Amino acid sequence: MSADASIDLLKTPLHALHLELGARLVPFAGYSMPVQYPAGLMAEHLHTREAAGLFDVSHMGQLRLIGPDAAAAFESLMPVDVIGLAPGKQRYGxxxxxxxxxxxxxxxxxxxxxxxxxxxxxxxxGDLKHIVERIGARCTVEPQFDRGLLALQGPRAVTALQRLLPGVEKLVFMTGGAFSWQGKPLFATRSGYTGEDGFEISLAAADTEAFARALLAQPEVKPVGLGARNSLRLEAGLCLYGNDIDTTTTPVEAALNWAMQKVRRTGGARAGGFPGAERVLAQLDGSAPLSRVRVGLLAQERVPVREHTELQSEAGERLGEVTSGLLGPSINQPIAMGYVPPAFAAVGTRLNALVRGKAVPMQVASLPFVPNRYHRG
Structure with a gap:
């Protein structure tokens, strides 16, 4: 990245470390972010699957919602059970x-x-503005956009992290706890975006580089960039906002029904009551038919199929398009996700992707492409 291109980009607390490690930096979400290090995307991806990869995700937004009505207020914005979430537990929303x-x-x-x-x-x-406008009168909404956020992912992440944070190994998938390192407070959850066991660690910006260096000093850990983060999450069948989900897609179209707990869906005082509930609940119960649904796709030829590639039936009719696609390093096969009509969404259905005018045969596949290995205890 040229010096001129970086003038208006924000920098994470690890910017100097990325430069020291030889990262190739690219603009992402308004930040200068490492897309890969000298080892390259393939090596970083496979290392995360085999050992532990360290990701800088400090560009993400961190918020606190504070007050006795915070859970009920936040629940009013989402088709998700917030009130029933026990202390120490984490949930996708x-x-x-x-x-x-x-x-x-x-x-x-x-x-x-x-x-x-x-x-x-x-x-x-935009999220902060939306949340403040909708529920700012009911709870305190405190942005913490200046904090660092690290993701340590892979089957040996726990081995490395427990040397620095004794007791962190007791966490199970989708739980979190407060820890300290060299007298500095931090908060860790056992979660991530790769399909592997792993952790996300929130800490003060001033402490982030020292903690990242301590992690990289562990024999299991290597730095990993945004490129491998993307290939790992696609193999795990996880949506990327802006690609696979956005303000044109509903949760049901995106096959995220699992993220909407029963207490918000059927009967009872807390069912519905979230924005767009009438449409979403009608799609859930089948009274409003879907025109499209997200599916996994495996290419039957060794041709990577990228986002925005048109999907057609074998008869040549346009069905939809690919939203994410690449060569899956772990399975050494081109994989993709995209939207097709429900009649073409069954696993095993054959269709074509139009790549530079050539029809590449695809098959609808179950997700994830690589089995998830979350630590559930």
Whole structure:
């Protein structure tokens, strides 16, 4: 990246470390971010699957919702059970528009004295405005956009992290806790975006580089950039906001039904009541038919199929398009996700992707492409 191109980009607390490690930096969500290091995307991806990869995700937005009404207020914005989330537990959430489409996807933890929320970097200012406008009178909404956020992912992440944070190994998938390192407080959750076991660690900006260096000093850990983060999450069948979900898609179209707990869906005082509920609930119960649904796709030839590639039936009719696609390093096969009509969504269905005018045969596949290895205890 040229010096001129970086003038207006924000920098994470690890910017100097990325330069020292030889990262190739690219603009992402308004930040200068490492897309890969000298080892390259393929090596970084496979190392994360085999050992532990360290990702800088400090561009993400961190928020605190504080006050006795915070859980009920936040629940009014999402088709998700917030009130019933026990202290120490984490959950995936979806901020919805009044049309029932996805403004952003996020993670939140009940920390007892607050709800700790992590939103996507490119959406964080819009999310903050939306949340404050909708529920700012009911709870305190405190942005913490200056904090560092690290993701340590892979089967040996716990081995490395417990040397620095004794006791962190007791966490299970989608739980979190407060820890300290060299007298500095931090908060860790056992979660991530790769399909592997791993952790996300929130800490003060001033402490982030020293902690990252301590992690990189562990024999299991290597730095990993945005490129491998993307290939890992696609193999794991996870949506990327702006590609696979956005303000044109509903959670049901995106096959995110699992993220909407029963208490918000059927009967009872807390069913519905979220933005776009009428549309979303009608799609859930089948009274409003879907025109499209997200599916996994495996290319039957060794041709990578990228986002925005047109999908056609074998008879040549346009069905939809690919939203994410690449060569999956772990399975050494081109993989993709995209939207097709429900009649073409069954696993095993054959269709074609139009790549530079050539029909590449594809087959609808079950997700994830690589089995998830979360530590559930």
């Amino acid at each position: 979806l901020l919805l528009s009044d049309e029932g489409t996805v403004i952003d996807d996020l993670m939140f933890v009940n920390r007892g004295d607050d709800l700790f929320v992590i939103v996507n970097g490119a959406c964080k200012h």
